[in-house]
Amino acid sequence: MGSITTWIVAMFLLLEAEFSQGRMLPSNLDFVRSNLLLQGSPFLFNGFNAYWMMNVASDPDLRHKVSDVFREASATGLTVCRTWAFGDGGDRALQISPGVYDERVFQGLDFVIYEARKYGIRLILSFVNNFNDFGGKAQYVKWARNAGAQVSGDDDFFTNPLIKDYYKNHVRRVVTRLNTITRVSYKEEPTIMAWELMNEPRCQIDYSGKTLNGWVQEMATFVKSIDNNHLLEIGMEGFYGASTPQREQLNPGFQVGTDFITSNLVKEIDFATIHAYPDIWLSGKSEEEKMEFMDRWIRNHYEDARNILKKPLVIAEFGKWNKDGLEERDLYMRNVYRDIYRYARSGGIMSGSMVWHVMAEGMDEYHDGYEIILSQSPSTAGIMSRQSRAMNALMSRNGVMMMHDDNGDGHDHANKSTLWNSLRWMMSS
Numbered sequence: 001m002g003s004i005t006t007w008i009v010a011m012f013l014l015l016e017a018e019f020s021q022g023r024m025l026p027s028n029l030d031f032v033r034s035n036l037l038l039q040g041s042p043f044l045f046n047g048f049n050a051y052w053m054m055n056v057a058s059d060p061d062l063r064h065k066v067s068d069v070f071r072e073a074s075a076t077g078l079t080v081c082r083t084w085a086f087g088d089g090g091d092r093a094l095q096i097s098p099g100v101y102d103e104r105v106f107q108g109l110d111f112v113i114y115e116a117r118k119y120g121i122r123l124i125l126s127f128v129n130n131f132n133d134f135g136g137k138a139q140y141v142k143w144a145r146n147a148g149a150q151v152s153g154d155d156d157f158f159t160n161p162l163i164k165d166y167y168k169n170h171v172r173r174v175v176t177r178l179n180t181i182t183r184v185s186y187k188e189e190p191t192i193m194a195w196e197l198m199n200e201p202r203c204q205i206d207y208s209g210k211t212l213n214g215w216v217q218e219m220a221t222f223v224k225s226i227d228n229n230h231l232l233e234i235g236m237e238g239f240y241g242a243s244t245p246q247r248e249q250l251n252p253g254f255q256v257g258t259d260f261i262t263s264n265l266v267k268e269i270d271f272a273t274i275h276a277y278p279d280i281w282l283s284g285k286s287e288e289e290k291m292e293f294m295d296r297w298i299r300n301h302y303e304d305a306r307n308i309l310k311k312p313l314v315i316a317e318f319g320k321w322n323k324d325g326l327e328e329r330d331l332y333m334r335n336v337y338r339d340i341y342r343y344a345r346s347g348g349i350m351s352g353s354m355v356w357h358v359m360a361e362g363m364d365e366y367h368d369g370y371e372i373i374l375s376q377s378p379s380t381a382g383i384m385s386r387q388s389r390a391m392n393a394l395m396s397r398n399g400v401m402m403m404h405d406d407n408g409d410g411h412d413h414a415n416k417s418t419l420w421n422s423l424r425w426m427m428s429s
Helices: 002-020 053-057 060-075 103-118 136-146 154-158 161-175 210-226 260-264 287-309 326-345 378-397 416-428
Strands: 045-049 080-084 095-097 122-126 192-196 231-233 272-276 313-318 350-355
Touching: 045 378, 053 060, 053 080, 053 103, 060 103, 080 350, 103 122, 136 154, 136 161, 154 161, 154 210, 161 210, 210 231, 210 260, 260 272, 260 287, 272 287, 287 313, 287 326, 313 326, 326 350, 326 378
Parallel strands: 045 080, 045 350, 080 122, 122 192, 192 231, 272 313, 313 350
Antiparallel strands: none
């Protein structure tokens, strides 16, 4: 026991010396690998959504807002950010028309990746939207119709050959992009943790989930054929389908044409995701009923990920309406974080979560009622920070210490109190 304690104290003194010199470990990043493993141990995280980043960064005069959020997020211990790698048609579009891109907007995404790496934050990048915001599948269908394709509705996105080619071309263009700042291609960039096929895919013309599942299989195979470095996930909300009729009662009263089990069993999909919005899905229900739904939603998907999928699970979106008040939001987040931590502690299946959504001050045009401005919400930021420390402690127990750049100088720094608490935990176990 004495030798172990001596080793731990020696390690702490070594790390303390590194801090005093203003530097830490080399900033070379490893890819997060299959089963969400980093350096051979489960990668656990607390993260956030910031869908707006590329859009804002396309204007050099506004890029400081991206930097501000990454800086504040890093100081809060957040280590994964989910954001859009799409913008199809319309104002400030990335893809102006099929295969035609605005280089200025692409350079905005280059900057987002560069800044994320600087602050030690990994990215999940989504390829397209199910909804009309930023173009979405409706824009793809419109392009195909204008090109003479016979399409009848937005869900033809999942079956029309021309539209599928449009999508594949976009994926290829993003994945093989050479970052103009780092000079590293996206497919070789470990700052990118994972690709996402689509934000919240839904297929209303086939509630069985079979149509969407066929699309997932085809596109997942395609993505992996051009990039096998990165993880891949679908972007699903977690709705159950025909393959598990006993689970359909867990859906919040409606179907969206997806099958959580069947689609996530596709071998090219590396981890499963769920989203959770009881304020929208259970409108009119009491806060107690909404929280009971959340408990069931998380628990059942965790059990299915562990027992059926045998893949990691990430809660990729969850949030609370601000109109319910700060106290209600904080209570909700504490409860959700408690569940996530409890399941993460029991094994490597529950990997983490990403709250919807974090932004900087002075971004009123992006407010949707769920926004969190860390600098203006100290109580919420404190809850998020505690969850980050808790997840990091679990990581440390498994032999991986997450290091952050808290001061924006491009070097990796860890919070000394968090580091010492982790070492003290090791001595007491």
